[in-house]
Amino acid sequence: MRMLETEVLVIGGGVTGVGVAWDAALRGFDVILVERRDLAHGTSGRFHGLLHSGGRYVVKDPVSARECIHENRILRRTHAHCIEDTGGFFVVTPEDEDSDYPDRFVQACAETGVPCEEMAVAQALRREPRLNPRISRVFRVPDASVDGFQLTHATAQAARQAGARIFTYHQVTDLLVAGGEGDVRVVGARVFDAVRAEEMEIRAAMVINAAGAWAGRIAGMVGSRVDIVPGKGVMIATAHRLVNTVINRCKWPSDGDILVPAHTVSIIGTTDVPVADPEDLRIEEWEIRKMLAEGEKLIPGFAHTRILRAWAGVRPLYRESAVTDDRDISRKFTLLDHQERDGVAGFITITGGKLTTFRMMAEKTVDRAAAHLGSRKPCITAETPVPGAEHGPYWLGHRLREVEDGRLQNQLICECELVTRGMLENAARLNPTVTLDDLRRDVRLGMGPCQGGFCTYRAVGVIHELKLGHGVTPDTEGSDWRVADLQSPAGNPGRGRPPVSAPEPASSLADHLYDPNLLLRDFLQERWKGVVPIVWGQQLKQEQLDRLIYLSIMNADHLPDAGLKSPLSDFYGVDVTPNDVLEEPHD
Amino acid sequence: MFNADTWLPPEASLDQCIKCNICVSYCPVAEATDFFPGPKYAGPQAQRFRMAGQPAPDLSVDYCSGCRVCNEVCPNDVNIMEMNARARAALVAEKGIPLRNRLLGRNELMGKVGSHAPRLANFALHNPVSRVAADAIFGIAKEAPLPRWSTTGTFVDWWEKHYPHRLISDKKVVYFHGCATMYYEPFIGKAAVAVLEHMGYEVIVPPQNCCGLPMLSNGEFKAAGKLYDNNLRKLGPLAAEGYDIVGTSTSCTLTLKEEAPHLLDRHDETTQALTHAVWDIFEWIREHEDELPRDFIQMEMVIPYHPPCQYRAHRVGRPSMDVLALIPGVEVHESHARCCGIAGTYGYKKEKYDIAMKVGQELFSFILEEEEHHHTEFNACDSETCRWQIEHGTGQESRHPIEILAAAYGLYDLETRTTL
Numbered sequence A: 001m002r003m004l005e006t007e008v009l010v011i012g013g014g015v016t017g018v019g020v021a022w023d024a025a026l027r028g029f030d031v032i033l034v035e036r037r038d039l040a041h042g043t044s045g046r047f048h049g050l051l052h053s054g055g056r057y058v059v060k061d062p063v064s065a066r067e068c069i070h071e072n073r074i075l076r077r078t079h080a081h082c083i084e085d086t087g088g089f090f091v092v093t094p095e096d097e098d099s100d101y102p103d104r105f106v107q108a109c110a111e112t113g114v115p116c117e118e119m120a121v122a123q124a125l126r127r128e129p130r131l132n133p134r135i136s137r138v139f140r141v142p143d144a145s146v147d148g149f150q151l152t153h154a155t156a157q158a159a160r161q162a163g164a165r166i167f168t169y170h171q172v173t174d175l176l177v178a179g180g181e182g183d184v185r186v187v188g189a190r191v192f193d194a195v196r197a198e199e200m201e202i203r204a205a206m207v208i209n210a211a212g213a214w215a216g217r218i219a220g221m222v223g224s225r226v227d228i229v230p231g232k233g234v235m236i237a238t239a240h241r242l243v244n245t246v247i248n249r250c251k252w253p254s255d256g257d258i259l260v261p262a263h264t265v266s267i268i269g270t271t272d273v274p275v276a277d278p279e280d281l282r283i284e285e286w287e288i289r290k291m292l293a294e295g296e297k298l299i300p301g302f303a304h305t306r307i308l309r310a311w312a313g314v315r316p317l318y319r320e321s322a323v324t325d326d327r328d329i330s331r332k333f334t335l336l337d338h339q340e341r342d343g344v345a346g347f348i349t350i351t352g353g354k355l356t357t358f359r360m361m362a363e364k365t366v367d368r369a370a371a372h373l374g375s376r377k378p379c380i381t382a383e384t385p386v387p388g389a390e391h392g393p394y395w396l397g398h399r400l401r402e403v404e405d406g407r408l409q410n411q412l413i414c415e416c417e418l419v420t421r422g423m424l425e426n427a428a429r430l431n432p433t434v435t436l437d438d439l440r441r442d443v444r445l446g447m448g449p450c451q452g453g454f455c456t457y458r459a460v461g462v463i464h465e466l467k468l469g470h471g472v473t474p475d476t477e478g479s480d481w482r483v484a485d486l487q488s489p490a491g492n493p494g495r496g497r498p499p500v501s502a503p504e505p506a507s508s509l510a511d512h513l514y515d516p517n518l519l520l521r522d523f524l525q526e527r528w529k530g531v532v533p534i535v536w537g538q539q540l541k542q543e544q545l546d547r548l549i550y551l552s553i554m555n556a557d558h559l560p561d562a563g564l565k566s567p568l569s570d571f572y573g574v575d576v577t578p579n580d581v582l583e584e585p586h587d
Numbered sequence B: 001m002f003n004a005d006t007w008l009p010p011e012a013s014l015d016q017c018i019k020c021n022i023c024v025s026y027c028p029v030a031e032a033t034d035f036f037p038g039p040k041y042a043g044p045q046a047q048r049f050r051m052a053g054q055p056a057p058d059l060s061v062d063y064c065s066g067c068r069v070c071n072e073v074c075p076n077d078v079n080i081m082e083m084n085a086r087a088r089a090a091l092v093a094e095k096g097i098p099l100r101n102r103l104l105g106r107n108e109l110m111g112k113v114g115s116h117a118p119r120l121a122n123f124a125l126h127n128p129v130s131r132v133a134a135d136a137i138f139g140i141a142k143e144a145p146l147p148r149w150s151t152t153g154t155f156v157d158w159w160e161k162h163y164p165h166r167l168i169s170d171k172k173v174v175y176f177h178g179c180a181t182m183y184y185e186p187f188i189g190k191a192a193v194a195v196l197e198h199m200g201y202e203v204i205v206p207p208q209n210c211c212g213l214p215m216l217s218n219g220e221f222k223a224a225g226k227l228y229d230n231n232l233r234k235l236g237p238l239a240a241e242g243y244d245i246v247g248t249s250t251s252c253t254l255t256l257k258e259e260a261p262h263l264l265d266r267h268d269e270t271t272q273a274l275t276h277a278v279w280d281i282f283e284w285i286r287e288h289e290d291e292l293p294r295d296f297i298q299m300e301m302v303i304p305y306h307p308p309c310q311y312r313a314h315r316v317g318r319p320s321m322d323v324l325a326l327i328p329g330v331e332v333h334e335s336h337a338r339c340c341g342i343a344g345t346y347g348y349k350k351e352k353y354d355i356a357m358k359v360g361q362e363l364f365s366f367i368l369e370e371e372e373h374h375h376t377e378f379n380a381c382d383s384e385t386c387r388w389q390i391e392h393g394t395g396q397e398s399r400h401p402i403e404i405l406a407a408a409y410g411l412y413d414l415e416t417r418t419t420l
Ligand SMILES: Cc1cc2nc3c(=O)[nH]c(=O)nc-3n(C[C@H](O)[C@H](O)[C@H](O)COP(=O)(O)OP(=O)(O)OC[C@H]3O[C@@H](n4cnc5c(N)ncnc54)[C@H](O)[C@@H]3O)c2cc1C
Pocket: A011, A012, A013, A014, A015, A016, A017, A034, A035, A036, A037, A038, A039, A040, A041, A042, A043, A044, A045, A046, A047, A048, A049, A050, A051, A052, A170, A171, A172, A173, A210, A211, A212, A213, A214, A218, A231, A232, A233, A234, A269, A270, A312, A313, A314, A315, A351, A352, A353, A354, A355, A356, A357
């Protein structure tokens, strides 16, 4: 069995985990991070995309509001390229007129230091012509749009550059414990490497549980009780941008009251439903209806625009049972030092919070870890830009501009999202890749209106030509990957066609992972899963065409190798077990 | 009728695109050059990356000729051409407009200036030296088929002479002649008046100006808006009174009917009235077929006919073919070619001339084959720039269908292009 040793072992490759790894590595600790699937496969890749100004929380939760605006300002520097400075509006729609909320909102913004400025409705409408003309007041705040995939990848790469090792498709199956009764100490973890299909052990002086909604399960491995109630939230994306500014309803935070422009789409969300299992990402019909109805209040005609896709993420809602948590830390994220809390040394859990506050969460976590390990350096993440920040803020047209300037039109694999062959190949070769969905998170493959209709078969062909799995394995640590240029057509010049020769026999590693039929089936299944809840109107027409391409022309449901499975095949399958929502929907 | 609550800008139609590629496989420009990646790419796809207030992210949209073949074949009603036109306008607003495109956009001004001394103007413009100079200095392709000014006066010069002798009738129709008829081809207008009067209509020729299309297609939306408003002032009241307005230039009528209001976001009541009053002349004649006298001369000719792209954009079928088919002995053969290539001012641009000629090839071949098999003397096409391009590409003379109809009544000589 493979054995590795490190000072800090981070469990979970969401934004919190990579943030911790980044911070700890910058402070000079030896760090390994393990993620059971791909980076940002969890909630960090299934969220709403809002870099909070804090406006949403000023009335309900001023502490969070202060944290948000503080971090909002920092991330615009350290992660500039992951953020589009859209600005945000809080609008009073006719439904919300008879309330004192807007005045309380203004007051609370002043108290929490969230910049807020009332503007003329006409001016807001000029900027956002699709906005409901019957709104009565508009406040402007520094909300922004943030790309969770990019942010996670860029932070992970910054961690790598500071010496951290990051292993994806490595699942913690158990925690290694030393000592006994009253003197329990976590000394590492048993890990299953899903690509090589082998067990390994990683020993560490400190294990940090950043497994998000799964954190309770990890803690449970050493008998620590961490009650996490996964709160499922559903979001839907329109086929193109309806607004270029984040639009919030100016009212007590609730369902479906924010519309975020994200890359080429607008996303409305969310719901909040407690579920038993963080893997339960099923979308209910009422949730879709609710999103459409709420969207209609912000944008007249919303319910009839083309919807691309629906997805869900799970918030880790922490319920403290007996012990109180650390006082100087906001209630809004949970940092549990298990040595103090339940006598388990060498083990810290960090969960909850928001993507916007991940850096601060990581800072507090590493502060705590450092106190146990013997502190090295102070936290410098607030002053350290991650790779790619040098490109400056994201703007919507950048891909098109680069494709046009470089005349790369004939290199496009995904036409909707302008993914070139070079971008795809570099991501596939240099970053650990197991499914096409991993490449989607890297370069936005298949995320446009046709939802993989035209790029899936092309991408499969490109990957096949790279001969991954046939003597060529992707560099599983991803350190050569130029994450800074991840999303840049110009930054990934194609390498031309590799010479065509018969593929070598699959090596024992990863034997079948790159089987083209498997790649194709998995990705189609993954894309279709998110379309099923919204398949009507124009998207139905689209899916008819996609169906003709894959099921009629390519006969994709009768391809050979039907028995092959990737680590994610089951996850992509449609879940048919009866639903066990913990509480009934509230309306 | 226009409804402000449900109206969406042409860009919004991008959601109807299912990426089927039908437009790509029909686009004659994408086939002719790598500089244009195709309507799907430049239209609904690029549109998702465009945002008001940000730098225009694309360049290749400038190679769209605006021929509208994409709109015509799209099974899902995506307004691709309009999207491209607006994107080009954004590009122009950002980067400024080359002098050459300004010139090409101001064909009315050119027409006016030249018509003061047409012979001199024709010489000045058409001698090989000045064509080479225009090519080098302005980028106007030296081979491209520029028109010649009428040396017998403008259309309105003639109309003023004709005015006292015009047919007076209870049935009235308004004629929009457009710039080409005004300055270059007054005989088209004369043929139109002859036919309309033969149908028993009194023709009204109100003051009017350029429809604005050349500017729209060169991305000068502001200037085009001024022209449109001027026309609205002059023609709007007639439209409101219930007069039909007919035109012999398919592109002018399309612009007045639909394109300018769409691209310029004009939806007021007078605009509504105008868009409903404007007809292409054959669309109108076909609608009034029962008033069409049947005293045709037996013609015995095969006419290769090309329905111009702009005519197809009217979505009214092939009215000229329908009407010409009534003439005994006339056999009209439709080209089925996608585009002649010129697309208004596109083919005049130096960097696009070759593309335009390549695009036109399928039409030119058709015309030449027809000539070989049926010994045709003329071909027919409703749009002036297309006719000039076809003549340039084939060497065979081209006529407006209204000239043929007038000839069929014995009112017009097709050879000399004069009314009898
Ligand atoms: C619907 C919704 C909308 C949201 N919108 C916003 C927003 O607009 N703005 C904002 O700032 N925040 C938002 N949030 C909150 C934000 O997304 C989360 O707080 C954040 O992404 C959590 O990151 P994380 O790293 O803690 O968890 P995750 O991203 O879930 O990461 C945990 C990781 O642990 C891995 N893991 C689990 N078990 C194991 C194991 N045994 N071994 C190894 N790895 C394991 C998982 O695969 C996962 O990748 C939203 C949340 C939800 C649910």
